[in-house]
Amino acid sequence: MWPNPCKSESIRLSPAERCGIIAFALAILLGAVDLHLATVPLTLLVMLCVVAPFLPRAGFFFPVISRGTTGRSRVAITFDDGPDPATTPRLLDLLEKYRVPAAFFVTGRRAAVYPHLIRAIIDRGHEVGNHSFHHNKYRMFWQPGLLDHEIAATQRALAPLGIVPLAFRPPIGITTPAMGKVLAARNLFAVNFSCRAFDAGNRRIGRLSRKILTTVQENDIVLLHDSTPHTERSIEPWLNEVEAILKGLSEKGLASIPLSRLIDRPVMRRKDGMTS
Template identity: 30%
Template sequence: MKYNRLLCAGIAVSLLWVSPCPILSNEQNTSYASPAPAKGRAYYEERGDIVWEVPTHRKLIALTFDDGPDVSNTPAILDLLRKYDAKATFFVVGSRVEKLPHLVKREREEGHEIGNHTFLHSSFQHISRNKALSELDQGQASIVQATGAGTHLFRPPGGSYNDSLVKLAKEKGLKIILWSWHQDTLDWRKPGVHRIANKVLRNARNGDIVLMHDFVHHSTQTVEALKIILPELKKRGYSFVTVSELLSNREKPDGLIEVNK
């Protein structure tokens, strides 16, 4: 009985001890993004740290294309955008920009917007601050080299983010742009032309930011879907604008246009 009482007392004491969490003081152990951030979307959205979509009563939509440029899909998309008098935003991967700088130059010359999608499309989940800085800086440098000017827009691969990445983006003068949750076409999965088109058309709302890709290995589904999406939304009265143009049309609850700083 005495042994049992001592054992129970020991267990009770052990339950009261909570081991402290380790502090990540070494930058090599610091994670710069998380697929499930501790703070919710509303926190970052209200502070203007991250943009998912833009409240506006105007029939404006921002088409965005990730992971390019691509030697065949990007020119085809640019041709379609020009045909329908549409502007878009291309979040480019620096290592691909270096191989196809003329396409990124063409994007900018034709009135489209360029965004930084890192240099190697590296995940920010488990990389050091130095590596994260390198990804951003090299991505920016590739855009400057190709077009003569940088960008103030950044989209992290996979849409992953946390406080550390938000802080880093601010330090570099970059605005984090994600996409409307109801406008993720999942075109990288090659789901079929009509599934991609229907995702956009059935969910189209003012101020949407649509996620597509101009580089999907061995697939032209996005190009073919655009042949359906662009004329249909134009028929509905929508205009296709860059992300920055969409941000400049942000409306406050009272209906006034906010000045995008």
């Protein structure tokens, strides 16, 4: 039985909770000297809570996996925002050509419209994770019930295909205080990333491979996208960039392995009982 990090860590204080305790303790001590000074640690705490959601690797509010633990020259490649009929099939062919496994964090809306692409992803030996239903980054800040609906709707969209995601990646990597409890209730855990090209969902594909290959390190979780670039004419250049990444990783001595192996826990379960 694989532990849920959100649950296993629930008895420990999160960084946010520890910072809160320290901030309030300092406020009390400083307030005894000067009431104006008491506002300093509280203001810093508020600023930290405002910035933390946009730091994908922070894990400030609850545990977030953003790197592997192999201790070896390994990386995992992940693709967000699909599946897409214009790009995903060609991407699958490219991954098969180089024998590279990947994890696809799909939206429930697209999974419901293109179930055959989800089947193709699984049939090619790749993994599937939950990336919310609508991919609305603002919904990550809504009340927990709406966030839960986004996650649950994607689970339901994938269930008829025999897939039960165990890993959730929030849109744009945004995390919020409520998200940890929602994920724990659904027996999911959060996976973000440690290497990305800031491609804005394939709207900026120029020098994509260069940005990845100059920053990638062992145990990185690499973030890419398989959504259609801003114009269909950009699909071929995008595929060339992805191919350059696959070649470049191999040349750097970094083996691409399944995300589940890199983080040493399954990211999905199949209805037949198999995990991956």
